Amino acid sequence: MPHMATEIIAFVLGVSGWVLVSSTLPTDYWKVSSIDGTVITTATYWSNLWKTCVTDSTGVSNCKDFPSMLALEGYIQACRGLLISAVSLGFFASIFALVGMKCTKIGGSEDTKAKITCFSGLLYILSGLCAMSGVSLYAHRITSEFFDPTVLEQKYELGAALFIGWAGSSLSIIGGAILCLSLNDSIKKARISYSYNGVKSVRSAHTSRQDQNNNRNGQRGIPRHFDKNAYV
Template sequence: MDPIVEVVALILGFLAWVMAGVALPNRYWKQSTVDGTVITTSTIYENLWMSCATDSTGVHNCREFPSMLALSGYIQASRALMIGSIVLGTFGLVATLVGMQCCKAGGENYVLKGRIAGIGGAFFLLQGLCTMISVSWYAFNITQDFFNPLYPGIRYEIGEGLYIGWCSATLAICGGACLVCACRSDTEDKVPYPYSATGRTVYSAAATSRRDGPPTYDKNAYV
């Protein structure tokens, strides 16, 4: 596996992991819209854990959601997916670090280290998918209520926390795809084949050296 690909994938995975950790506690997953409002006295914004409000004087008041079971299903699912995303990203970082050629933790077996790095790439892909599903599902519910003319509650718009989540998911998927594709091509190049594509036998280096060396005869040849 190309060391440059490993380093680039590790950087992308690390940035995705950090951004997922930033997006999870971010308060602005959705915020009340000012569309059609002449005078705005307060702004309401929410995330997966709490609901906050700020008035024109800049005073913030936040309250945590009192019951997890009383929440909407998509909020509970988004919580689980984001926490799972951070856990998967942690496994991906550890596996990628162990599988890098410059790391001595996995020994000198570069084929095994490449497979471990490929497993790290798979963890990054799962991290990106979990984050993408979480933020996209949350955004879908926001837009569904916003464009519903019969919705009686407060209308919200997409907050900055979702944009951070989308960036995190994109970086994780790109980093994981680089590792998985590089590991797959590297493994295919190193698999020994007994016969070539033309049907001729492919000899090993030891067999070639014996064939090209000086001829040897059995003792019966001199009789």
Template sequence: MDPIVEVVALLLGFLGWVMVGIALPNRYWKTSTVDGNVITTSTIYENLWMSCATDSTGVHNCREFPSLLALNGYIQASRALMIASIVFGTFGLVAALVGMQCSKAGGENYVLKGRIAGTGGVLFILQGLCTMISVSWYAFNITQDFFDPFYPGTKFEIGEGLYIGWCSAVLAIAGGSCLTCSFHYNMKIARGTAYSHAPSRSVAASTYGRNAYV
């Protein structure tokens, strides 16, 4: 596997993993501004864990969602997907570090190290997919309520936390794809090289004949 591709893929996966950690606790997954006079103008914003409100004077209050079972299904699913994304990314980073050629971990067995790195690439892809599904599903519900003329509640808009999540998903998928594709490409080259150096049966037979009867 090309060491440069490994390093680039590791950096992309690491950045994606860090951005997941930033997006998950970010409070601005969806925002709504209620216009009024100087005192009554307020901003409401929510994420997967709490709902907050702040007024024009800078005073803000937050309350955590009181019950997990009382939440909408997409919020529960988004929580699970984001946590799974962090877990996949953590194991992906460990596998990528162990599988890199410049790493001393795993010994000198480069075939095994390549397979470990390829596994890390798959884990990065899973991380990106979990993040992408979570933030896209959350954004879909925001836009669905926003454009529904009969929706009675507060209409929110997409917040910065979702954009961070989308960027994280793209980076993780790109890094995982680089690791996985590079691993498969190098395995094909290795197999082709092994077959090209293997002696044919006719050559082996002729050599045996010369050794036996000459």
């Protein structure tokens, strides 16, 4: 596969992952109330990083925003910070990727563009790791409370936003890794071209020496025509 096509595929994967991660922030269902062990359910409780809501049997939802950021539980604050960091890193990674890709006309020389592309890949990887850490932390809290027999409050299950976050973070990491490999490809191509030019120059020098030797030998082997008086 051509190098430019590989960069385009990696860029599409990275941007797709960043979009999915960004969509998890406003998504409602980070955790949904479990119906395990209940016979009649009259309401559904769900919440995300910003609010908690309840939906009755008629489909009407009543939501309540978290009153204070400092009064929140630690894991929610950590998830907010990690997800916001992931979105910011993915945004800058997309900009650097556009500058460093070979299909664009900006970014300077080929070596400079390769380094910028590798840097954007690192940002995509960091973005994916931040998003995966935040989503996994939230999921761990849900599962630990679900399987804890001492917790008598309403138990929750994993919401759709967590699966979207895992998918987006995976795509960002994969796209970033492919972009980082583009620097190795550029280094290999530079080495191959350098070695090829070196061999070519050596061959040309050897050929020129052979030509010089042939000319000298030809000059030595030219028959000389002497006058008859030279033999007297």
